[in-house]
Amino acid sequence: MKKILLSSLTALLLLMVVGCSSDSSSEASADDQNTEGNETKQTITFGVTPWTSTVPPTEIARIIIEDMGYKVEETQADAGSVYVGLSRGDIDVFMDSWLPAHNVYLEKYSENISDTAVSYDNADAGWVVPKYMEDVNSIGDLKGKEDSFNNEMYAIEEGASATKIIDEAIKGYGLDMKQINSSEGGMMAQAMRKMQSKEPVVFYGWRPHTMFNKFDIKMLKDPKGFFDTASVHVITNNQLKEDAPDAYKFLSNWSIPIDDVETMIGKIEDEGMKPEKVAQNWIDNNQDKVNKMLGK
CATH class of the missing domain: 3.40.190.100 (Glycine betaine-binding periplasmic protein; domain 2)
Structure with missing residues (x-):
């Protein structure tokens, strides 16, 4: 009887060990699947120049791209350094490229960066x-x-x-x-x-x-034509299209009225509102534009 009881207990113990191992394997497998399903996307870095015009478009784009699951970072630098960062891949996006003034940078780094979208025209x-x-x-x-x-x-x-x-x-x-x-x-x-x-x-x-x-x-009028009416563009590193195709697609569809940018600058500079709040308000009030840029 003792031998039978001992054998039964041993068998039960083995079953428990196997069951636990099986459960652990299943849980590990599920965890692996969850990790794969919720895999964090790459970090996208925006170049930010010390100009008030750079802030609203950058903040709007940041919020939308973060909603896609990407981590977003910002690098503060002067325009020349931003383009160097874009060419090296240290910076992925610049939302405030002034053309034709910045054509010199586009030509210099043409192998590594692309003119991706027109943000707005008629920027005197x-x-x-x-x-x-x-x-x-x-x-x-x-x-x-x-x-x-x-x-x-x-x-x-x-x-x-x-x-x-x-x-x-x-x-x-x-x-x-x-x-x-x-x-x-x-x-x-x-x-x-x-x-x-x-x-x-x-x-x-x-x-x-x-x-x-x-x-x-x-x-002042400029009859000699040194200053042209500018068009503000979005510039991206060429690798972004491959690494983050959905974010690139959104940026390639980017467009915003110049009057909206000017209004947002005023809210930030004159009314002291936080840039992220101003940007979120614009998104909430312009969901049709956002959906169009997202290709929905």
Whole structure:
């Protein structure tokens, strides 16, 4: 009887061990399947220049791409460095490429980067003065008046393609002026100080930007054609199309009205709203546009 009981207990123990092993294998298999089914997609990196126009489109695209299951990172850099990052594969997307000003980068890195979509057109850029300077309506009108501006023209950071064009314009119009480079915020702060005391001031301006809503300013005519009306594009690293085809498809369909970008900049800069909240509000109120970009 003892032998029978011992044999029964042994058999039962073996069954329990086998059962547990089988369960563990099943659970492991299920876990493997779950891991495969919920596999985290690659990280997509956005290049972000220190311009207010870069923020709203980047935030909107980030939220939508994260909803696709990707991890998104942002790299802060000047325009030249962003294009270098794109060419090396360190950066995947840049939402704020200004053409034709940035054509030099597209040509230089053409083997590794692609012009993927037009974000918006009619983005004017050039030299700006306050409207109280009634006798200055063209860049050429500055000649002979340079000393009243302390021979200075305020612009954005060195390395931006616009700074090269500004130097070309100074030479082309024969102006005795020097370009003073700073961040966008530094440039605007300097211009504001001058405008508050109604002093002569000339600086670099572009749309979309809240400067045209906040200040009584005008874009100077450029008869020599140094500054063209810009078209803002989305640029991607060539590898993105293969590595993240759904994200690439979304970006290739990207489009947003310039007025919407300008409104969002105002909410961020003037009203102090968080960029991600402003971007999410745009997505919620423009689901038809989002669906179209997603190909739905």
